[in-house]
Amino acid sequence: MSTLDSLSLTAIPPEDEALRGPVRAFLAQAMKSVPAPVRARSWSGYDSNFSRELGRQGWLGLTLPKEYGGGGRSPFARYVVVEEFLNWGAPVGSHWIADRQSAPLILKYGTEAQKRRYIPPICRGESFFCIGMSEPNAGSDLASVKTRATRTGAGWLLNGQKIWTTNAHHSHFMIALVRTSGSAEDRQQGLSQVIVDLKLPGVTVRPIEDLAGDSHFCEVFFDNVQLAGDALIGAEGKGWEQVTAELAFERSGPERLYSSIVLFDEWLAYIRTDRALTAESLRLAGKVMAHLAPLRAMSIAVTARLAAGESPVVEAALVKDLGTAVEQLIPAAIADDLFGRDAQRVPLELLQTLNYVTQVAPSFSLRGGTRDILRGMIARGLGLR
Template sequence: MIDTLALTEIPAADEALRSEIRAFLSLATGNMAPDVRARSWMGFDPGFSRQLAARGWLGLTLPVEYGGAGRGPFSRFVMSEELLCAGAPVSAHWIADRQSGPLILKYGTEAQKQYYLPRICKAEAFFCIGMSEPNSGSDLASIRCRATAVPGGWLLNGSKIWTTNAQHSHYMIALMRTSGEAADRYKGLSQIIVDLSLPGVTIRPIMDMAGDEHFCEVFFDNVLCTDDALIGKEGNGWPQVNAELAFERSGPERLYSSMVLLESWLQHCRLTGTNDARTIETVGKVVSWLAVLRAMSISLAGKLARGESPAIEASLVKDLGTEIEQAIPQIIGEMLGSCPRTPVPAHLRRTLVYLEQMAPSFSLRGGTREILRGIIARGLGLR
């Protein structure tokens, strides 16, 4: 059965981070247009990431000996929600900070930790994640990328797709088949850290319908990695990836993707004096919905802080979070479209249009709705 998510207070020491971050962000992002900020964790800006690093705000949960802050998940929660709600361009360091760093800390050798983690904390090593392949989709166990053991290392062949920001990243942590065949499904998969500057790596950005190039296809043509490219145990890739996905699903990323639009619309309502019954109700509905999900997300952070691994609960919160992220553009669009006599500022309209179009992708990242609901159903003991 799924565990209760009890109301949890963010400890005062972590909460104290908030005003500092907020002050920094109002300077750093105050002049960015809202439709640019709406890209938030697709927004790639190494300079911004280095500013955060300079303040000690990367690797908050990584140990001090590897350059981190040695703090807990609550501090990361506060940092993340302030960054995301402000629409800060966090993409450069995000994956490394959130997923790759913790993964290396958990499964890496001492040498790997010393090699990668300090650079992650300094915003000098950016990571991307290689999971999906052209014919795999949600069925990750069917991947065909292969890493063949050769003397002194691994020989990689195959391709990955939908890799966010591969063209800007230094490394990819790729799920590869190291033994067995596709029919073996979950057996024989491993995770490999690929240096994307190696010969034989080709990266082709894919333009999305909003005109951005956030996704890439990455081709491996006889790429030769050294032995220590393997992270964790050979053949242990599947449980490692799932631990990583659970981690990905538990963060506030799954809640705030439409937040810049909400804040812009709120300002628009105040400026135009729009406060009819429908507007008031809609504001209250969206905000109270967000407040409950935020409380659930904080509760997950509490579980992480206690060393628990709330995989099923994280799926539940993620599915709910995606729902509101996708609902906000629908709802706000309708509110604006139903007041055709009130002019909509161009920046608000651009923000709306961007999020309307990209919202469907919110339920693809980190597991589709069907995958998540299957996990929840199993967690509930449906058999």
């Protein structure tokens, strides 16, 4: 069966869709005074108090077992909640990675002690994780990582560097892909994953300011960082298999569709006003929706595969590649529409939102795997190479 054959239209179950109403009511109140340029940052936005409130509401760790503080719900429940967070522009960046992939990874590969230590505070919105994958000269080519964890009598000695690590300066822990044997020339062989307490001596985190003035990307240095023996997660040497499964969570969710959605909604509100609606703007709105609707269906279909316990790596890559293309289309097309109008009639908040999204849009096709890498994976999955 090909990748395309394995995705079929899937409806979100009614019991999970029922979450949408309460979440919308909460967000309508919480986000009512937040301006659009701030809301446009959403899943890169940091607000630890907001994350703790979501934990109190029971909206974090929805898919995790109740015995570890989770909701015991299906991935569809999380899909509904996340979709609402993004569409409202909620500041979810602090807990985002921990909830989306770190906790599921620990649940699947961790020891019982690791599960009980790390998962409950994630569900409460109190413990934040970052991803230690990319390195200088090894961005999307994860198999060539050089950061090394060497076994010692006390555990593991960690040395190396990670880069483009989202929210590392706000995180408590990192799950890092490291080399525990061999060399970079050995590619996938000898890779493992370790949990790093970012407060340990020898860890240095340096934020990187981007074009938009944000500093959510970081570089992280490890200089003889002593990790305990239980820092290893999963089996030694199985890091490549584990990180590949982890990326299916990162690449397939609503965040790969809605990074520009606050801008799109602000523009829709504007063109609905008197004298702002044109035939060209109608065509643009239709074009964007014609892309978003099937992509959302694909994303939900991948969620169904995840709910079945599968690891739809290629399908997730397909959603991510097509989704980021639409996310980049939105600011470019809206800019074309607005620059042909009388600037005095365009709301300042809309222009500010457009400015921000335009500046960060190039990163959409980089984070979570570059376009060329993803298309290579898709081609192999379809038997084209």
